[in-house]
Amino acid sequence: MIIEPNSANSLAAAAYARTQAGAAALGDSDATFSGEGESVSGFGAALESAVEDFSSSSKAAEKKASSGLKGQGNLTDIVTSVSEAQMVLQTASAVRDRVIQSYQEVMRMTI
Template sequence: MMISSVANKTAAAAYARTQSGASLADQASSIDDSAGTDSGTSFGDALQSAIQGAVQNGKDTEAKAAAGLNGQGNLTDIVTSISQAQIVLQTASTVRDRVIQSYQDVMRMTI
């Protein structure tokens, strides 16, 4: 099943709005408006932001796990944090695999 480019842009814009802390009303009203428009950020900026978020998530998870080992953490917060870190790692691995696959596809193209 192939997802269209417009759907990818819409999903990326919606994710960016949730990360920026926009209200639900603002998010819902601008989902239709964002289809097919540029958000003004470059791919490099978006990638750097995603990497920084993943690193920060990992640091937060490590801190919560260390607090749990010392008997100071909330078990629910620790498990939730570890699950989020696992999802972030799976997402990063999937993106990496897709980038490598795309690079290989471009290298196989005939000129």
């Protein structure tokens, strides 16, 4: 499966590069990440932004799928939008699983 580059992929890659480059220098949890016209401060705000992106992606996919069922719209756009929504859902599920796994690991620690 070949993933075509798009703005979401390039934003994610840029954000990842910034976090890797600045992780050693920051040393605190109040890191500020900025993307395309937005600035996110802290983990909670980053998580909220990711949830909003997931929501908007799934809504766009639903709209395009419903227009496809009505016989309107471009088939390529519909398939692309549904694939993006699926990828975002898989990413959200992976992050959720990792957070739960980390929480369980912390709970198993002895004090």
